[in-house]
Amino acid sequence: MSRVRDVCVVGLGLIGGSVLRAAKAAGRTVWGAAQAEDAAKAEADGFTVLRLDEALERARREDALVVLAVPLPAVPDVLRKVRPGTRLTDVTSVKGPVADAVHRYAPEARFVGGHPMAGTSRSGWDASRADLFQNAAWVVTAEQSDDVLIDVITLAFDAGAHVVPTTPEEHDAAVARISHLPHVLAAVLAAVGADGGPLALALAAGSFGDGTRVAGSRPELVRAMCEGNRDALLGAVDDALGRLGAARGSLASTGGLAKTIDAGHEARLKLINQPERTPLTIDLTSPEAITALHSLGSRGGRIVALNGTTVKAEIS
């Protein structure tokens, strides 16, 4: 039920541009649509860029996979123009709000959500690279196991990524903790450091540089990403406030930080020493396929290959 499908990318910034480049590098027929500046640069680099209507019409006509790569606030306007029956995925950093928008504005599209976990502090077409997703995790949120799911998995593999299947809710809760909270804490740390005046900045070395690095990202993109995941991020911020408040209390009352520092060290070791993985397979034609995929993702597993309708996976 799979074939190598043409790809239409809407939005040609860092992520969309990199998807377009990676799909072309993998031998796909590709075209895009974008706002004026990125469109002109992509055309100058030899890519086909059409008006949005034309790009979506051609995608429906040729049964291509449409990749939605615009910022979250622009998603509804694009979705309204997607033709019924279109194969559709996205690369947006939140999955619940996008799934809601698809149900509302393009209910007849054949949608599977996606989120490649890659990025740099740069943005726009100029920052895009065909190899941006090499060895990255590409999250896929499917509600049913069908050929569009296979299309998205195949695209992720073509880009050099592995696939992590999960639900929109679990994705959004996880990225709140490991992607959005880090941006909020980096901003807080940078501001507290700068409040220390010129002496503090003159003494800043490795730990402050590491801890504030992502505060250098474009503020409007960081805000859009964090604010778009408001509910899950609130939970993560509350956890951080609770842990930081407990550290404060312990330091003030006993002078000790053992619990905070030891828990952080143990967690960091978990991150860098992830256990060995064992292989398993999932038959995508099985009625249990979606349940098996979601379970795989929840347990930290990943899809590493596709053989017909059977995925090869790894789990710790």
Add this chain to the structure above:
Amino acid sequence: MSRVRDVCVVGLGLIGGSVLRAAKAAGRTVWGAAQAEDAAKAEADGFTVLRLDEALERARREDALVVLAVPLPAVPDVLRKVRPGTRLTDVTSVKGPVADAVHRYAPEARFVGGHPMAGTSRSGWDASRADLFQNAAWVVTAEQSDDVLIDVITLAFDAGAHVVPTTPEEHDAAVARISHLPHVLAAVLAAVGADGGPLALALAAGSFGDGTRVAGSRPELVRAMCEGNRDALLGAVDDALGRLGAARGSLASTGGLAKTIDAGHEARLKLINQPERTPLTIDLTSPEAITALHSLGSRGGRIVALNGTTVKAEIS
């Protein structure tokens, strides 16, 4: 009033070992004292290592500069053995508590505090390197301008560092913000991420990796450093709690994070785009020398060269 002076280093872990190596590489006569494991390794690498009493006695006899490089809890025991009149500095990460300990346990030593802002997540003699302090800031806290101050400045230059003069209080407040708070926030972030379970860790990418890197440091060293600067760190943690709480409130009430993210971005730009520096000189024999040095440090300036009793400095 200056000459190239012999150097005795007490404590031969990462920092003390690197001071010993750097001073020897600069052509100084050097010897050390250390606990058994580091002592044996330093001797095996061709360095002179004496018993603590012998090392301190030789230092007083030869008018050498003693560099205190033991962890803060071990400082009083060493200070009790320092001979009256000894030229003394330290490389500990807090300056107020060390100055207090010197006043109490070695009031007749000729003391100038120091803190080279360098380190790695590794520790012990094995991790020490002669070039650890190249291009680093070496904080110096002097209460008077004398030849011991010149000894310490000269040692910092021999190690490839520049010198930032300040007071113990200003140093401790600054490092709470740019060195100790980053460790606490990294620990909090790592724990909140790990609380998200295997999926969260499987999706962790650049921002989480950067933000938790220093949580990989040895917990007992991080605790000793942070707990040793308790008063100043409490202030920095309170500032972080205030800013994080404000972000939480804004996200919950309006859905917006503009103030938090924009302030963090502006602070990060201040860090990476420090303004151009203009040169100035300070005459160390002037009665205003200490005031001028402290003002230089408060304003983010640094000493970059020494010519007799005149320091060449730079300020933004």
